[in-house]
Amino acid sequence: MWWDIVKVLYIATRWPWPVEMGRQRMIVQTLEFAATLGEVHLLSFGDPPKKPAPDFITSSGILEMSGMMGIAGSMLRRPLLPLQSHLFLNGPATAAVMEAVERIRPDVIVFDMARLSHLALAIHRHYPGIRLVLDMDDRLSKRYQRMLTNETAGDLGGTFEARLPGAIRFLVPRLKKLLLRVEKSLMDRSERRAADVFDAILMVSALEADEMRTDCPGRADVVAFPPLINELPVPQQDFSRSVRFVFIGNAGYAPNAEALELLDRAAVQVSKNTGSSDTDYCFQAAGKPLAHAVYKKVEVAGFVPDLSAFLAGNAVLVAPILQGTGIKTKIIDALEHSVPVITTPVGAEGLGLTEGEHFICVLGEDDLAQACLHIIRSPEARGGLARMAAAARNKGLTSQNRTILRDRLTFAFGL
Template identity: 30%
Template sequence: MLPLFDQSAGGLRLKTLIDLMGELGWKLVFGSLALREESPGILSTPSGLASYENALRRSGVTRCVFGVDEISVYLKETGRGLDMVFLSFPHVTNALLPLVRTHCPVASIVYDMVDFHGLRMSRQADVEKNEPLRKEAEKQRAIEVACARSADLTLAINEEERAAMLALAPEAVIEVMPNVFHMPEHAPAGVEARKDLLFIGGFWHKPNGDAVAWFVDRIWPLVRSAEPDVISRIVGSNPSNEVLALGAQPGIEVLGYVPDVAPLLESHRVSIAPLRWGAGTKGKVGQALSHGLPVVATPIGAEGMALRDGEHLLVAEDERGFAQHVIELLRDDELWRRLSLGGREHMATMFSTHVIKHKLDEVLRG
């Protein structure tokens, strides 16, 4: 489907890479595995589909094709002239890679893992003690390994997932391609004008629903008892009924989808990433740090960006430690200023548009 760049981290990653490829001079055609009429959510409406398709055109995409049949026709007509086919997400790659190999004999095939889905599912199975899910995770991992082995180049979102895939597919060619994080040109608002907690995450992505439920049930009472006036706001598209129900708890506000989160990032005191399972790089964490908003995260939430506890953010694995870090950031202005600066400088050095654009150019042309 078309990348929902304002609703999901995976969609934002894909859209940003398309933006950069357009800027680097690539001529782009976008293929959606989903048919037009089967696109989900806002893409199921004519206006929604047109809006996201027009966004791709502004990025340099000259044409969009939908469904395997349209993609097949396009590849039969033009495949011999293609230099590169970029396949994003394992289910897309698994479905289309044989077709691409058949019709694009000289094209380099690049597979973007986005995150290691099998790893994420395995971690979920560990948390939930779910043996059927563990078996599904093993099947998913096998699909991803096959994709990496079959592609000419595989992109991993961080060094940890590159190493994990190489351990399973040592013959694969894998490069790290981090997410891009937009750095606001202006300095972030100071601590004096800020208050409250913020969680951002799309709820089609299951780890986010688990994260906010765990936070509200196990961590929020500890924070609230120490800071009874603080509010925690939950932001993200497609909240489930279970997530919406969290708004009945004292001090919890579920805002749902917010088109522009920048004002929220500028006005809140602490960003939280209480993820118990997941994989890849957490867009919510990088986005907050890029805006100078300090983050309290679990180890899962903090992974993949070379972040150091106490220098760029605060990390805690258990409920009491997480709550204590939140309370510290609510009360300690000097700690807040130090983490705000440290996190923002780290993101600018490692993940800014300029840095990743240069890396993408090297990888794709190398």
């Protein structure tokens, strides 16, 4: 049948396994759905993989990232590209991509985020008949604007910090505001051009997909492709005797580190205002911890091998996210496991959830502390948590189920 002969090549900026962060999760989701449509090949920038590709990947390879001299030369030749694009713009990597395209002869090539747009242009010049899809994730220009507005946090290096040449690692935090302003402008230009370069653009948020269609009109089909919400069994929940306020996320990512620090400060407030008559509670965090970070009240569990077990019983997800764009995968984890959610407007953004009906909305540290205290002190509030979580899960499943997402990727691939 037709889907057995479609060949898809995915070019990623990082090896997606093991999945340790939201972007890796979304790359894997695209790859897994693509494998239901045909034959999937993967090229990834960076170091040799810690974990091999699964069996549904037909072939894979590693591409060379640029060194200091390569980055400097690339910036001189192409000064209007986003700064991060120069990490991936070098002769050996481009030659390896072209060799793979010639060898595989893919029908569709998917590019991981707008930072790889330059590769799409090179491929289109040589192979104009191949369908090009940008797995954009979210609007980085919008994210950088929020980082500029929120002056207390933000990291241009992001999860690529360790992979930057040493001199750049030294300069980035010292020139953060200047680099953010420059990168916001360059990335906005790149995103607008993407609508004319690619045949389709995948975005995790339906809200940002609508914004992209309005702000960047072009020939590309802009498709909302959010994280899948799996229909997992609803766990047994009991909030009558105790509550665990839990956080999930890689603390090496600046928005998560900021949220975890905020949660710890709120937890200190809670501890000062609770007594022996209140129900038992604790604050826990799962995920890669931030090196040398010390929290007063949040217990750091580190990586948990069984997320379902961590979220079972009396867990309430707390995600006081103040920056970032797209959809927060920690909220998806909560929806999948029917776990109640306390988050900010930024945390709930793009999910179509209603405050009070599907989640508890907080605006900052004091607000979060009061929300936690209300749950701790009120049996009625705890009694409504499971109903709220179930309503949120059902809402998410209407637009983020397996059938809908497969159909959307099929459309984006032009099949």
